[in-house]
Amino acid sequence: MDLNLIPSEQQFRDEFRAWLETNVPEPWKGGTGAEDRDDYIEYLRDWQRKLYDGGWAGISWPREYGGRGATLMEQAIFQEELARANAPQLIGTIGLSLVGPTIIAMGTDAQKSRYLPKVLSGEEIWCQGFSEPNAGSDLAALGTKAIRDGDDFIVNGQKIWTSFAQLGDLCLLLVRTDSQAPKHKGITCLLADMHSEGVSVRPLRQMSGDSGFNEVFFSNVRVPLTQVLGEVNKGWTTAMTALLNERANLGTGIQVVFKRNLAALIARSRMVERNGRPASQDPIVRQKLAQAYLELEILRLNTNRALTSLSKTGVPGSEGSIQKLYWSEWNQRTQQTAQEILGPYGQLKDFDNGIWEYAYLRARGNTIEAGTSEIQRNIIAERVLGLPKSY
Amino acid sequence: MDFDLSKPQKLLKASARDFLTRECKLDRVRELMETSTAHDDRLWQTIADQGWTGLVVPEENGGLGLGLVELVVVAEEMGRACLPGAFLSTLTAAALVERAGSVAQRARYLEPIAAGELKATIAFLEESASWEVDEIKLKATREGGSFQLSGRKLFVPDAGIAELLICVARDRDGLALLPVERGAEGLSVKAMPSMDGTRKLHEVAFENVTVAEADVFGDDDARGALSGALEVGCVALCAEMVGGMQWVLDTTVEYAKTRQQFGRAIGSFQAVQHQCADMLLMTESARSATYYAAWALTAGDPGASVAVSIAKAYCSDVYREVGNRGIQVHGGVGFTWEHDLQLYYKRSKSSEVMFGDAAFHRERIARFIVDGGAA
Numbered sequence: 001m002d003l004n005l006i007p008s009e010q011q012f013r014d015e016f017r018a019w020l021e022t023n024v025p026e027p028w029k030g031g032t033g034a035e036d037r038d039d040y041i042e043y044l045r046d047w048q049r050k051l052y053d054g055g056w057a058g059i060s061w062p063r064e065y066g067g068r069g070a071t072l073m074e075q076a077i078f079q080e081e082l083a084r085a086n087a088p089q090l091i092g093t094i095g096l097s098l099v100g101p102t103i104i105a106m107g108t109d110a111q112k113s114r115y116l117p118k119v120l121s122g123e124e125i126w127c128q129g130f131s132e133p134n135a136g137s138d139l140a141a142l143g144t145k146a147i148r149d150g151d152d153f154i155v156n157g158q159k160i161w162t163s164f165a166q167l168g169d170l171c172l173l174l175v176r177t178d179s180q181a182p183k184h185k186g187i188t189c190l191l192a193d194m195h196s197e198g199v200s201v202r203p204l205r206q207m208s209g210d211s212g213f214n215e216v217f218f219s220n221v222r223v224p225l226t227q228v229l230g231e232v233n234k235g236w237t238t239a240m241t242a243l244l245n246e247r248a249n250l251g252t253g254i255q256v257v258f259k260r261n262l263a264a265l266i267a268r269s270r271m272v273e274r275n276g277r278p279a280s281q282d283p284i285v286r287q288k289l290a291q292a293y294l295e296l297e298i299l300r301l302n303t304n305r306a307l308t309s310l311s312k313t314g315v316p317g318s319e320g321s322i323q324k325l326y327w328s329e330w331n332q333r334t335q336q337t338a339q340e341i342l343g344p345y346g347q348l349k350d351f352d353n354g355i356w357e358y359a360y361l362r363a364r365g366n367t368i369e370a371g372t373s374e375i376q377r378n379i380i381a382e383r384v385l386g387l388p389k390s391y
Numbered sequence: 392m393d394f395d396l397s398k399p400q401k402l403l404k405a406s407a408r409d410f411l412t413r414e415c416k417l418d419r420v421r422e423l424m425e426t427s428t429a430h431d432d433r434l435w436q437t438i439a440d441q442g443w444t445g446l447v448v449p450e451e452n453g454g455l456g457l458g459l460v461e462l463v464v465v466a467e468e469m470g471r472a473c474l475p476g477a478f479l480s481t482l483t484a485a486a487l488v489e490r491a492g493s494v495a496q497r498a499r500y501l502e503p504i505a506a507g508e509l510k511a512t513i514a515f516l517e518e519s520a521s522w523e524v525d526e527i528k529l530k531a532t533r534e535g536g537s538f539q540l541s542g543r544k545l546f547v548p549d550a551g552i553a554e555l556l557i558c559v560a561r562d563r564d565g566l567a568l569l570p571v572e573r574g575a576e577g578l579s580v581k582a583m584p585s586m587d588g589t590r591k592l593h594e595v596a597f598e599n600v601t602v603a604e605a606d607v608f609g610d611d612d613a614r615g616a617l618s619g620a621l622e623v624g625c626v627a628l629c630a631e632m633v634g635g636m637q638w639v640l641d642t643t644v645e646y647a648k649t650r651q652q653f654g655r656a657i658g659s660f661q662a663v664q665h666q667c668a669d670m671l672l673m674t675e676s677a678r679s680a681t682y683y684a685a686w687a688l689t690a691g692d693p694g695a696s697v698a699v700s701i702a703k704a705y706c707s708d709v710y711r712e713v714g715n716r717g718i719q720v721h722g723g724v725g726f727t728w729e730h731d732l733q734l735y736y737k738r739s740k741s742s743e744v745m746f747g748d749a750a751f752h753r754e755r756i757a758r759f760i761v762d763g764g765a766a
Contacts, residue, residue: 001400001460002393003686009392073392266761280761283754290753293760294680294701301394301679308394322672374661380671381664385644388659 003304005077012070013077019054020085027086041167044091048122051090057120058096065104065112066120072311076252076303083256093253094164095119095126099172102242103191106230111191115170127168129159129192129216130239137375139174140183140236144218146175146190148225153177153190155198155221161369165201165214168194172242173223178233189235189242191227198222208361250303250310250320251327255296258331261359262292265338268352272342279341288341292334299326318383325376328366335363394682396464404464410441411472417731420473424588424734428552429475430510438478439507447623448485452501459623459685463630467678470631471638473734475589477510477549479631483624484511484557490616491568491608500555500570511555513620514544514571514595522621522747524559524566524614529597531560531567536604538562538569540577540597548745550580550593557608558597559617566617568608575600587741589734622688622699625746629681629699632706632742635735636674639717642732643667646721657720666716673709680705697759704752710739 005013025047030040051057060075061067070078090096100119103111118124135142144157155175165171171192178186194201198221203211230238266289269280279285306319338356339346346356367373381387396404414437423429438444447462448454462482469478481504488500488511503509519526529542540560550556554573559566571578577600583592610616644667647658657663680702687695714736718725725732743749 001396001682001686003683003690003692005392269761286757286761287750287753289761290704290756294704294753294756297698297701298676298680298705301683302676304392304394305675305679305682308392312395322675325668326672326676374665377665377668378661380668381658381661384671385664385667387644387647387664387667388656390659390661390664 005073009071009073009077012074013081016056016078016081017084019056020081020087023050023054024085024087025050028088041091044088045122047088048090048092052121057092057122058100061100061104061116061120065100065116072307076250076307079252079256082253083259086260087256089257090253091164091167092119092122092125094128094172095124095170098128098242098245099126099170101245102172102238103229105241106238108226110226111229115191124169125164125167127162127165127171127194127214127216128242129162129165129171129173131161132158133160137372139239140187142174142176142187144173144175145179146177146188146223148177149222151225152222153188153225153228155190155192155218155223157218159216159218160204161213162201162216163213165194165216166203166211168201170194171216172229174235174239177235181233184236186233187235187239188232189229189238190223191229192221192223196221196223206362206365208358208365244320250306251299251323252303254327254331255299255303258296258299258327258334261338261355262289262296262334264352264355265289265292265334265341269341272345274341274343285341288337292330292337295330296334299323299330302326318379321371321376321379322384324371325373325380328363328373331359331363331366335360394679396460396682400461400464403461404468407441407465407468408471410437411468411474414438415472415474417473417734420475420589420734423475427582427591428549429589429591430477430549430552431475435476435510436507439505442505443478444481444507445501445505447482448501448505449489449497452489452497453505454501458689459626460682460689462623462627463681463685466627466630467634467637467681470634470738473589473635473638473731473738477512477552479590479624479628480512480549480553481510482627483620484513484553484555486623487513487557487568487616487620488608490619491610491613493609496570496606496608509555510549510553511557512547512549512553514547514550514556514558516546517542517544520546522751524617527559527561527566529558529560531558531562531569531602533562533604538567538602538604538607540569540571540600540602542597544595544597545592546583547580547593547595548590550595551582551591556595558595566613568610568613568617569602570606570608571597571600571602577601585741587737589738590741590745592741618696621746622696625699625703626681626684626688628742628746629677629684629702629706632710632739633674633678633681635738635742636670636677636710636713639713639732639735640667640670640674643670643717643720663720666720670713670716673713677702677706677709697756700752700755703746704749704756707743707749707752711743714739 059068059070059078063069132142146153146155171194173190173192175188176186177188198219200217202215204213205211270278272279274282339360342356345351349357423431442455445454446457450456485504531538531540556571558569558571577598579596581594583594585592647663648656650657684698684702687698718732724730
């Protein structure tokens with residue numbers, strides 16, 4: 001056991017830290033709920049472009065595909081340094097962390113050369129067309145149909161909860177291509193152009209006010225057969241590869257936001273009053289802040305342990321489920337703590353730019369998106385603890 | 392970065408598991424619980440023969456001189472076995488001697504400790520039951536060439552069996568650490584019967600107990616030595632707690648796989664599965680926090696003290712909670728005297744409050760992140 005960075009990791013960190021010092025843009029000043037605002041999107045696009053130009057996009061990808069071949073540990077360092085530098089979020093995250101690695105693993109040469117460079121540059125934004133109104137936790141029950149017509153598939157159906165679809169140029173799309181086969185065996189994964197005729201996007205407004213995710217409707221949309229990722233009717237395998245990549249991510253990115261948010265809460269607690277003194281001097285507030293801090297610190301340690309284990313085995317396992325369960329519930333507890341500390345101020349849209357009102361509501365979605373807490377617990381119970389299947 | 396046990400550490404852990412499975416069966420634990428000391432001479436000597444009583448004692452004093460990661464690996468297995476007796480007390484006292492003692496004092500006490508010939512404990516808590524050093528009131532008064540001790544210490548673990556008792560007292564110059572040997576005149580020890588029979592607590596009364604000035608641990612920084620020793624004890628205790636959690640988790644999962652209701656294993660019900668999944672998350676998180684604290688202390692990391700408090704605050708809450716969930720999954724049988732879950736459930740409570748409970752350690756963390764601005 002040695003929690004110190006080895007020299008190559010240290011060098012990676014120093015290099016990235018130095019780069020960030022001169023390249024991180026000023027923090028976004030336009031307030032929250034800006035996910036569908038052009039100026040905010042431009043701000044995020046500029047940031048990804050800068051990372052790309054500096055050679056810091058897709059760092060985990062192999063060098064031959066324009067990445068840096070970074071180890072898992074370096075990827076964690078990358079995220080930690082982004083946190084330290086207060087850097088904006090990555091707009092191309094689905095392409096970089098989910099679609100890109102899946103194309104690298106399963107794509108044809110033509111697909112690789114067509115798509116990968118523009119994922120890195122952020123020129124093309126990807127979304128992920130998995131969930132449907134009747135296929136949420138039970139993803140394999142999806143019903144969006146693709147019927148073969150010459151060299152194309154014709155796609156009809158609906159996706160939902162599709163993040164970034166409103167900006168998306170492309171979609172990693174799961175469709176049913178064989179309705180007679182058992183549900184896992186009739187699914188195909190397509191690389192679909194969101195600008196095709198017949199695609200329409202309806203933003204769903206979240207309770208937090210932003211429109212980060214969408215309903216996407218496909219009406220007789222033609223997708224060439226060359227756009228099949230993996231094999232026809234073997235899309236479930238492709239989907240699992242993609243989801244494992246998503247889960248191998250271990251929430252290192254979200255910890256960035258959490259760390260900053262908690263530091264802001266602690267700073268705030270010194271300014272708001274409780275019983276005639278700063279809230280930060282109130283014993284109950286101190287207990288709650290310490291609890292949030294220690295749990296976040298343990299999240300970081302769990303991440304490092306999972307990274308060590310992933311680095312040795314090379315195969316993402318159930319680590320991601322444990323991480324997801326932990327961070328989503330942490331955020332809900334901590335945003336409630338924030339509300340308790342801030343009292344009536346916490347609900348104001350003008351107080352601290354509305355970050356507390358927004359974060360509280362946004363956290364409510366955390367235990368649902370990307371696999372509910374219940375699904376994560378099912379996975380842990382069955383795959384880690386070996387309990388019998390419940391469904 | 393490598394957050395995993397090394398190969399030798401894994402071997403040490405496996406051999407500790409084997410050894411304790413053989414030498415410290417739960418039937419024996421139950422027998423020892425019923426005694427007044429929870430101590431077994433033979434078991435103690437075999438533990439010493441393994442080198443465990445001197446695991447972190449420096450080599451020059453007859454120990455193995457290993458680091459705290461090795462210690463937590465062994466302590467975890469002790470917690471899993473619910474090992475009764477004075478290991479933790481002796482370990483913590485030895486850590487104090489190592490930090491506060493002179494060369495001669497170290498030789499005098501650490502060598503027999505490592506050899507398994509001396510058991511020791513620290514008398515810290517008083518009526519306030521506070522682990523805050525500043526709340527220690529017991530006075531040591533200088534008279535001629537010696538100190539006089541009069542007063543009471545409470546909740547002193549293993550005082551009924553320890554041959555050496557280190558009393559933390561207040562001197563005009565600050566803290567004084569006074570070794571009082573078993574049988575000293577004016578020293579009396581009375582049991583404080585409590586929930587967890589594997590770790591006996593005592594009231595220790597001092598009535599004009601005399602300690603020669605030359606015998607007093609003379610380190611200039613008694614406070615630093617004491618907090619350093621308590622950190623070692625604390626991290627070992629956390630490891631014990633992790634081991635206990637692991638036992639409860641394993642036992643509960645096994646039960647959920649075999650116990651049938653409604654014609655199927657109860658482990659196939661999500662209500663039961665989710666309890667088990669949460670138990671795993673808590674156990675693994677406690678392990679991460681504990682291993683990290685052990686590593687940070689050994690590596691001299693500046694954040695080590697906070698890491699210890701993080702581990703203890705977390706373990707204090709979740710060992711109890713893992714016990715709660717485990718008993719709930721077991722149903723009625725989990726609540727019986729006959730089932731071994733009760734041993735761990737009780738140990739989780741005594742461990743929770745030892746060296747400061749979760750609230751105590753959260754306040755320490757708050758001083759660091761809120762007052763110190765370190766978040």
